Amino acid sequence: MPGKIHVNTTINGEATEFLCEPRQTLLECLRDTLNLTGTKEGCGDGNCGSCTVVMDGRIVTSCLVLGVEAAGARIDTIEGMARGNQLHPLQQSFLEHAALQCGICTPGFLLAARELLENEPDPSEERIRWFLANNLCRCTGYDKIVRAVQDAAKQMREAKA
Amino acid sequence: MKWFDYAAPASLAEALQLRAAHPQALLLAGGTDLLVQMKNGRRQPDVVIDIKKVPELNALSIDAAGALTLGAAVACHRVYQDAAVRKHWPALAETAEIIGGIQIQGRASIGGNLCNAAPSADSVPLLIAMGGTCRIAGPAGERPLAVEDFCIAPGRNALAAGEMLVSLHIPAPAAHSGVHYLRFIPRNEMDIAVVGVGAQVVLNNGNFQSARIALASVAPTPLFVRAAGDGLAGKPVNEESIQAAAEAAAAAATPITDMRGTAEYRRHLCGVLTLRALEAAIRQAKGSH
Numbered sequence: 001m002p003g004k005i006h007v008n009t010t011i012n013g014e015a016t017e018f019l020c021e022p023r024q025t026l027l028e029c030l031r032d033t034l035n036l037t038g039t040k041e042g043c044g045d046g047n048c049g050s051c052t053v054v055m056d057g058r059i060v061t062s063c064l065v066l067g068v069e070a071a072g073a074r075i076d077t078i079e080g081m082a083r084g085n086q087l088h089p090l091q092q093s094f095l096e097h098a099a100l101q102c103g104i105c106t107p108g109f110l111l112a113a114r115e116l117l118e119n120e121p122d123p124s125e126e127r128i129r130w131f132l133a134n135n136l137c138r139c140t141g142y143d144k145i146v147r148a149v150q151d152a153a154k155q156m157r158e159a160k161a
Numbered sequence: 162m163k164w165f166d167y168a169a170p171a172s173l174a175e176a177l178q179l180r181a182a183h184p185q186a187l188l189l190a191g192g193t194d195l196l197v198q199m200k201n202g203r204r205q206p207d208v209v210i211d212i213k214k215v216p217e218l219n220a221l222s223i224d225a226a227g228a229l230t231l232g233a234a235v236a237c238h239r240v241y242q243d244a245a246v247r248k249h250w251p252a253l254a255e256t257a258e259i260i261g262g263i264q265i266q267g268r269a270s271i272g273g274n275l276c277n278a279a280p281s282a283d284s285v286p287l288l289i290a291m292g293g294t295c296r297i298a299g300p301a302g303e304r305p306l307a308v309e310d311f312c313i314a315p316g317r318n319a320l321a322a323g324e325m326l327v328s329l330h331i332p333a334p335a336a337h338s339g340v341h342y343l344r345f346i347p348r349n350e351m352d353i354a355v356v357g358v359g360a361q362v363v364l365n366n367g368n369f370q371s372a373r374i375a376l377a378s379v380a381p382t383p384l385f386v387r388a389a390g391d392g393l394a395g396k397p398v399n400e401e402s403i404q405a406a407a408e409a410a411a412a413a414a415t416p417i418t419d420m421r422g423t424a425e426y427r428r429h430l431c432g433v434l435t436l437r438a439l440e441a442a443i444r445q446a447k448g449s450h
Contacts, residue, residue, distance in 0.1 A: 005167065022167035022209065025196070045197045047351075049264055058238065058267040064196045065268070066189075068167050069211065112263065133350040134262020 009070040011036070012080030020067035027051045029067035030077060038078035040104045042136070049135035052108035053077050059115045061134070078107035081114065089159070090114055093152035094145070101139035109135045113149045121157050125150065162199050169211040173298060173327065176215050181300055181323045183208040188325060190218070190234040191268035193261065194277040217327050218272070221246075227333030229253075233272025233326040237261075240271060250331060251445075252340040252359075256287050259344070262351050272326050278312040278382065285312065285383035286359030287342040289375035293331050299324035309375065309385035337364040339445030343438040344377065345430050354378045355422045356430040358410070360438035362393070364446045369393040374406065374435060379414035379427050386413040389435070398443060407436040 004019040011034070020029050030036045030053070042050030044063045051062040054076035081088045090113050093099070100106045109132060116123060116131045123131065128149050129142075137145060170176040180186060187206035189195055190213060198204040212218050218234040223245055231240070240246055240257040247254045253271075260283050261269055274284045275295070285308065293308040300323040308329070311319050320326065334340070340361045346352035357377030363370040372390035377383050389409035396402040416427035 022165055023162040044200065046193055046261070046265055049262070052264055055267070059264050060267045061193075061264045064192050066167065066192070066196070066209075066211075068169075115263075130350060131263055134264045 005068050007068055007071045009072065010074045012076055018067070022066065022068055024067045025063050026053070026055075026065040026067050026070055026075070027062040029070070030062060030075075033067075036077050036079050038107050040107060042104060047134075047136065048105070049108040049112065050105050052111050052135065054111055054115065059112050076111070078111060081110060088114065089155050090117070090149065090152040093148040093155065097144050097148035097151065099141060099144040099148035101137075101141055105135060105137045105139075109137070109145055113152070117149070117153050117156060121160070122153060123149075162196075163202075163205050165199075165206050166208045167211065168208060169214050171214045173215050173217050176210060176212055176325065177298060177300065177323070179208070179210050180325055183210075184322055186210050188212050188276075190270045190273040190276075191236055191265075193265050193269040194273060194279075212325070220328060223249075229329075229331040229333075231271060231329040231331065233276070233328055234270050235272070237266035237269050237271065238263075241266075249334055250291070250340070252287055252342050253284075253291070253331070256284050256342045259283060259350070272329060275308065275311060275329070276318055276320070276326055278314070278316050278318045280312075280315055280380060280382055281354045281357070281378040282312075282383055283342065283344060283354060283357055283377065286357050286375035286377045287340070288329060288331070288359075289383065289385045290342070290359035290361040290373045291331050291340055292361070292373060293329050295329060296327045297324050298327045303327075305330075309383075312382035315381050335363045337370075337446050338362065339364075339442035339447075341438045341441035341445065343434050343441065345434060353421065356416075356427050356434055358431065358434040358438040360390075360435065360442045362439065362442045362446050364398060364443070367398055369396050369398060369402065372406065372439070374410050374439075376410060376414055376431060376435075378421070379416040379431055381415075384414065386410045389413060403436055403439050403443075406439060407432040410435040 040050040042048035046061045046064045053062045186208035189211045213234050218232040220232040237257040241254040271284045274282045288308040295306045342359045344354035344357035354377050359375045361373045372393040374390045375385045411432035414431045416424040418424045
C-alpha cells in the first residue's frame with residue numbers, strides 16, 4: 001500500500017504543504033488536514049456547491065477534486081475573502097440582507113458570487129440566478145441572496161467609480 | 162473512496178504505458194462523473210491516471226482546413242470562452258454552457274462527457290450531428306472512430322484494453338450549414354435531459370443538401386437517427402419535410418419510462434424537439450455564408 005503524497009500548493013496566497021492519501025478529496029484535505037473548516041460539505045457529489053473553492057482562478061466543487069490535484073495550483077477559500085476584520089462587500093451585503101439562515105451554503109455562494117462580480121460587474125438578475133445555479137440553499141433563501149448580490153454589485157461599482 | 166494510486170503523466174506515451182501496465186486503472190479528466198462513481202463504489206480503480214497534464218489532451222486548435230481539434234480533457238469553460246469556437250461552432254459553445262453549473266464547467270470536459278457514455282450526455286448528440294470523430298490511441302497505435310460508434314451501452318464505450326480517447330475532431334462548418342442542440346429539462350438549468358436533440362443541416366438553393374440528427378435519453382446510448390436526416394436530402398425546406406423528419410426521429414427512438422418521464426412522453430418530445438432543433442439549425446444556415 002502506497003504512502004501519503006506530499007502536496008505543495010498555495011492557499012489564500014500563502015505557500016502551503018500537506019500530506020494526503022490519493023483518495024482524499026481537496027475538501028477533506030482543507031477541512032480535516034488544514035483545519036480550514038469554512039468550506040462546507042453538502043451533497044458530496046457536485047450538485048450543491050457548498051464546498052465551492054477557487055482553483056487557479058475558477059470556482060470548482062472541492063468534493064470532486066482530489067487533494068493531490070492541488071499540487072502547484074492556487075486555491076482560494078472563504079477564509080481568504082475578508083481582509084482582516086474588513087469584510088468583502090458581498091459578505092457585508094449578505095449580512096445586511098439576511099441572505100443566510102443556517103449558513104452551510106453561504107461560503108460557496110459568496111465565492112461563486114465574487115467570481116461573477118469580478119468578471120461581470122453589472123449582471124442582470126437572470127444572469128445572477130444562472131451563475132449561482134450550482135449553489136443550492138435548502139433554507140430556500142434565494143431571493144435574499146440575489147438581492148444581496150445585486151446590492152454588493154452596486155456598491156462595488158460605486159466604489160470603483 | 163477505496164485506496165488507489167495516483168499518477169499524472171506528462172506525455173501521451175507515458176499515459177499509454179501506465180494504461181497498459183494497469184488494466185484496472187481509470188482515467189481522470191474533470192472528475193465530475195468519475196469521482197462520483199468512485200465515491201458510490203460503482204467504480205473501484207487500483208490506479209487513477211490524471212491525464213490533464215498530457216499536451217494532446219489539452220489541445221484546442223483549428224487546422225488549415227478549418228477543422229476543430231478538441232483535446233479530450235479540455236474543460237467546458239475553455240470551449241465556451243474560446244472566440245473561434247463561439248464564432249464557427251456556436252452550438253458547441255452553447256452546449257458546453259448547459260452541462261452542469263459553472264463549478265462543473267470549470268472541470269468537466271466534452272471528452273469526458275463522451276467517455277462516460279451516459280445516454281443523456283448533452284454533448285454527444287451534438288458531436289454526432291456535427292460529424293465528429295474520435296482520435297483513439299492504444300498499444301496498437303491510433304485509430305479514428307465516428308462519435309456515433311463510440312458509446313456501446315449505458316456507461317460503456319468502445320475503447321479496448323489499453324486505449325484512450327485523445328481528442329475530438331469536428332469538421333469545418335460547410336457553407337450554408339447550421340447546427341443546434343436542444344434539450345428538455347423541467348428546471349431552467351443544472352438538470353439531466355429528459356430528451357435532447359442535436360441537428361445539423363446543409364442547405365442548397367432552398368433544399369436540404371444533407372442533415373444529421375441524433376438524440377439523447379431515448380435509447381441505451383446517444384442515438385444517431387441516420388435515416389431521419391438522410392430523408393431530408395434533396396427535399397425542399399418546408400414545414401412538411403421538417404415534420405416528416407421529426408416523425409422519423411420519434412419513430413426511431415426506443416425510450417424507457419423512468420422518474421424523468423414516460424416512454425410515451427419522451428417519444429412525443431423527440432418529435433417536438435427535433436422539429437425545433439431543425440428550425441434553429443435552418444435559421445442559422447440561412448444566416449451563414
